[in-house]
Amino acid sequence: MLFNSQPFLLLFLPVVLAGFFLLGRRSPVAAAWWLAAASLFFYGYWNPRFLPLLLTSVVLNYRLGALLRSRPSRRWLAVGVAANLLALGWFKYAGFLAASAHLPVPDIVLPVGISFFTFTQIAFLVDTCEGKASEGRFAHYLLFVTYFPHLVAGPVLHHKEMMPQFANRAIYRPRALDFAVGVTIFVAGLAKKVLIADNLAPYANAVFNHGGNPSLLLAWGGVLAYAFQLYFDFSGYSDMAIGLSRLFGVRLPLNFASPYKAATISEFWRCWHMTLSRFLRDYLYMPLGGNRHGKARRYVNLMVTMLLGGLWHGAGWNFVIWGGLHGIYLAIHHAWSALRLPLGRRAAMTITFVAVCYAWVFFRAADLHGALAYVAGMSGANGIALPDAFASRLGGLLPRVERWGITFYGGGGSQFIDTWSAVAAAAAIVFLCPNTQQIMARFAPALDSGASGASGASGASGAHRPSRLAWAPTRAWGVVIGVIALLDLLSLNRPSDFLYFQF
Incomplete structure (x- = not known):
């Protein structure tokens, strides 16, 4: 879905805004789930087959972040960074490397936004290992990664910049x-x-x-x-x-x-x-x-x-x-x-x-x-x-x-x-x-x-x-x-x- 399209402006955005503020009055966590679900729909609108990749990446990085939060380890951090880079490398660079080596080029479609959500999560893992970030709610982490305004073309976000804002109950009330x-x-x-x-x-x-x-x-x-x-x-x-x-x-x-x-x-x-x-x-x-x-x-x-x-x-x-x-x-x-x-x-x-x-x-x-x-x-x-x-x-x-x-x-x-x-x-x-x-x-x-x-x-x-x-x-x-x-x-x-x- 494109920002510069009528479905986004006339349907998606008004519905998401209304649901966010209606749910936010009762439960900020429910509003976070709503916004995360809307962001997944926004992403899946391009090509639903890439949703499992995005969700798998989110779940694995969230679990690894929880491990690093309880037991900081450079070894596990290296594993997490390497896993993220390997996924990015396969989808984005396998064809280039194969062509450069004169090997058969695999037919791989590049998932939209993979560079952005990969770098965002690498930064989260590094910051968590260094004690600069901590996230206990999966709904908040899912929203942090998939938040639709930034998901497909940036900016690259830091957890410490974004999640304190979603923890502020004042944002769940619309302001003129x-x-x-x-x-x-x-x-x-x-x-x-x-x-x-x-x-x-x-x-x-x-x-x-x-x-x-x-x-x-x-x-x-x-x-x-x-x-x-x-x-x-x-x-x-x-x-x-x-x-x-x-x-x-x-x-x-x-x-x-x-x-x-x-x-x-x-x-x-x-x-x-x-x-x-x-x-x-x-x-x-x-x-x-x-x-x-x-x-x-x-x-x-x-x-x-x-x-x-x-x-x-x-x-x-x-x-x-x-x-x-x-x-x-x-x-x-x-x-x-x-x-x-x-x-x-x-x-x-x-x-x-x-x-x-x-x-x-x-x-x-x-x-x-x-x-x-x-x-x-x-x-x-x-x-x-x-x-x-x-x-x-x-x-x-x-x-x-x-x-x-x-x-x-x-x-x-x-x-x-x-x-x-x-x-x-x-x-x-x-x-x-x-x-x-x-x-x-x-x-x-x-x-x-x-x-x-x-x-x-x-x-x-x-x-x-x-x-x-x-x-x-x-x-x-x-x-x-x-x-x-x-x-x-x-x-x-x-x-x-x-x-x-x-x-």
Whole structure:
């Protein structure tokens, strides 16, 4: 079931909300069971055959958590982590490993959200073994893992963040402010998805799916369209998850905070998929030694962490290269920082964004050969070309333009103009407008809305600070959100998956 679908908005959500608050008046435990059951239905709506896998994973991890709570043991923790990773590895990486070894590729369907509920439960086991988490009620643990706003595309949750909220009896009584804040954030996220991301997709697909050797402007138009499509798609999902959860009086951790305004690649990762960055830092980078054993070891740890982070996103060499590029970027950033050479924020933002866009090519391209050809086009190896329709418009400037190395190719210029117009509009929203958390900051919509990014440093260009364009529960804002909601509903005729569902 999709957040951006009529069955979810008109049937599932109203019924779940009504049942949650009606049961919550009498028994918070019954309300927790109701919400957990609704979350299982939400998950099973995709493909019921994966429900046994999810439930088996939940039961086994709950039992192991109970064992670790009573008798902390690194050996049993290692068994639990290995079992979770083996399940994830079979469903997500068996085909990739078999193909790489030139063996018969098994026919395996990837369960939706397996990466998210696996990492969530690994974090729970580690925290339980270290005495940071404790859960005695199976209903609460089931809800913690399956809670539908986060289940299929994050954020990656910590038990200590979520379950104290469900233990608070106040959330089981509906509050007008929670509904106003939640609906506003959800409508904003839905608009990012259906009004912006889905309309950028055709421009990115037209270039990436065409193949061949794109020229400079064509290649950059396609990768920028994809960069902004992915931005608004993931930002939209993150907003919708936060808004939906706020309807239940529960705050999710912030997962997205204007990453393209980052001036360094470290800052980018503090603002893009923040809970995954936190997980990789706390449960991989730091156990490997972090920066505690010298510069060389630090760079190795960064590279290992980002390579595995790339593999987490997908089973393929393109994702390995994407993660490796970000590992190299991080190493370069730390080496540059050690030199203490000044670099203006705008220049640093531009360099960071260009580097991220180059890496996105490997994230989006169908195969390695296509990605390398695309990167060559972005770098000018295939020259600069414009549609033939532009030649007649240039008039007397045509000879000078051709001396600059610009050529012309067949076809009109409407697609070219439309692509770059869409890219320019998206860029204006990304770089010039406040993000949702800034607009809603006065009402603390997420757990760390007014705090720092995932690694404890300030967010990209004040990405968490309140904006002058601050939301308030007023009639004027109600009209604005109502108009956006109407536009959202009119765009639900062809609901599309979120890009992060495939990871």
